[in-house]
Amino acid sequence: MEDKKTAIKTIDQLKPNIWNKTSIKDRVRLLEQIQQNIKSYADDLAKSDKKMKNKQTSENIYSDSIAKVATIVPLTNTLTACIDLYKALEKDGEPLKPISISKVKDNLYDIHVFPKEIKDKIMYGKRKDYIRVKGEPKQVSPMEKPTEIIAVLGAGNYSSSSEMVKALFLENCVVVHKPHQLNEETDQTWAKIFKPLVDIGALGFCSADQGQELTKDERLSRIYFTGSSATAKAIANSTDTKLVSECGGNNPCIIVPGVRAWTKKEIKHQAIQIATMAKLNGGAVCGRPQTIVTCKNWAQREEFLLALKDALEIYTPAAGTYYPGSEKVIQGFKENCPEAKILNPENGKYKSGEFILITDAPEDDYCVTHEAFCQILSEVPLDTTTNVKAFLEKAIDFCNTKLLGTLGSCIIIDEDTKKAHKTDLENAVTEMNYGGIAINAMPPFIFLNPYLTWGGHESDKDLVSGHGHFGNLLCYENIEKSIIYDSFMSPGHMLNTNISAMDELSENMSAYSIEPTWSNLFKLMWGAIKGNFKGKDF
Incomplete structure (x- = not known):
């Protein structure tokens, strides 16, 4: 920041009463104005994010385009969705309605929330997104919620904060935002973009070094935090203010042995999809799969693992590991997993592009109980029969009881097997103790959809992936988890091969x-x- 902005001074300038009285029509206007401001400053945001990441790697590996999409899309998706929400509130006096509501079993409901609009249907094809709710589904308009003060502590792994928008427009609260030190430069640009909200006292930006002062301020009603569980615990122990946290974890990707053999094209497609997501943002993505869970007796296991190795080393470009502390994490995995393969995409052109692949790891291995948050993938083969029901039961038990965290998960299953074992798959989704479950999709797409929720599944457990969640555009109460269903060979899968x-x-x-x-x-x-x-x- 040009002038150091203290937490106390920033909170002093917030005006909850004015935000509470801001009309729905004016909120739509503010959202649209901010959307236009992003268009004006998009290139500046991209340049700052690119500069930061390339400086961290000491290599010119991140492009303007990649920096732009990573910085802008999570926030603009949320703005667009909030515009739709508030236009519905203006027109109908109540939140947007879901596509459908179905009862899963007693006291448990699946609410189909996305895609609903024609453009979204064209873009996302056969994908269907649900939130799962405990108890009779109930929506609460954000305009009916009390206007309080939320502190948003920005993440280090992406240079924007959609949580600001969610706190303002889904919770009806005013916000003080503190950036991660990596993203101070982009935060200066975000302050310009959000100036319309700053001007009316709905939002304020303080300096990156104000964490302790901010979290101890008694005027806060909640703290939104994205980062490590150690920091989240330290915050929780230092204040009585409610903490809503998202802290990552070791996320599983379950490969279901099919009732038929996968074709070579299908195996390569799935391997590239996993490799693309594993490398995204240099592996610094909270919801990226880290542990591939396979059936040891699956006839195509070795073929799939070879395809995965080739996808990581040959068929997808290098990405740069940049997140602070990654070198120490990588060293820990190398020392504790001597069987690890060191892969060098693009023939080792980039030092930061090194990728570690661990296969045939035991169920209690170091790679199971530790989060990477960098370019590391491991595979754990479960010694079960290839019977789908038996494998899924064992896989879900392994994920629930041995893997670190409860944030995001995915299940890869071909269409024939999905059809033949519909009930077994549904039971698996119900039994998985994860805040996000993606069927034939990658968990970060749950985070990117403001209609869904993003957070851990451990409100009554020790904090690992976090407590509470962000998102929930349709404003339902008592959400248990978010679920995406997509097709096995969806044209919407992200495959980075060029x-x-x-x-x-x-x-x-x-x-x-x-x-x-x-x-x-x-x-x-x-x-x-x-x-x-x-x-x-x-």
């Missing part, structure tokens, strides 16, 4: 998220189609 195609996709995705027009949607879709035909360029 650098120029991914840069173009990222630019088009950023543009569409800022202005979700038909022309921007067609440009995005056409670019994605063209990208599928581009060969390797690295």
